[in-house]
Amino acid sequence: MSNCCGPTKTKQICPECGSSCKSVGMLTLYHQVRFPENQSIVTDSYYFCPAKTCPIAYFSNAGNTIPKQHLRSYQSIQNDALCYCFDIDTAQYLSASNDHKAEQIKAFIVQRTKAGECACEIRNPSGQCCLANFKRFE
Known part of the structure; x- marks a missing residue:
């Protein structure tokens, strides 16, 4: 079960x-950073920069940085992903909203998250629950 909705x-x-950036666990980094760059990550306290235009994905207290281009999810970030676990981006959600189906999508994600079937800690580069992305978007 994902720990994405856990502690502050x-x-x-x-x-x-x-930008204001929140901490991420090492598990998130190891799964987000592509090979071979993931082999040289130095263990430290890291933070994810959510600014789409910022070239830095992660930075540490010791000054280590990892560029967004080194992430597996780089293209999803560029496409304004809302839910990394179930591969839903802003354009898809807007289209569903125009067809009055957005609530069905959101209900599906809430249901799967409550069932512990999300993988936000690994799939979302912020390591946080994807449901927060919907709140910010709406």
Whole structure:
């Protein structure tokens, strides 16, 4: 079961763009960063920068940085993903909204998350629950 909706994350300011960034676990980094870059990640406290235009994905307290282009989910970030677990982006959700089917999508995601069938900690580069993306979008 995913731990994405668990304890509150700590925050830091992105050294590149100044955005407020929340902490992520090492598990998230190891699954998000592509090979071979994932082999050289230094264990530390890392933060995810959510700013789409910022080139930095993760930065650490010790000054280590990982660019967004090194992430498996880089294309999903560029496509404004809402739910990384079930592969739903903003354009798809807007289209469903126009067809009055957006609530069905959201209900499906809520149901799967409550059943522990999401993988936000691994699939979402922020390591956080994807449901928060819907709240921000709406």
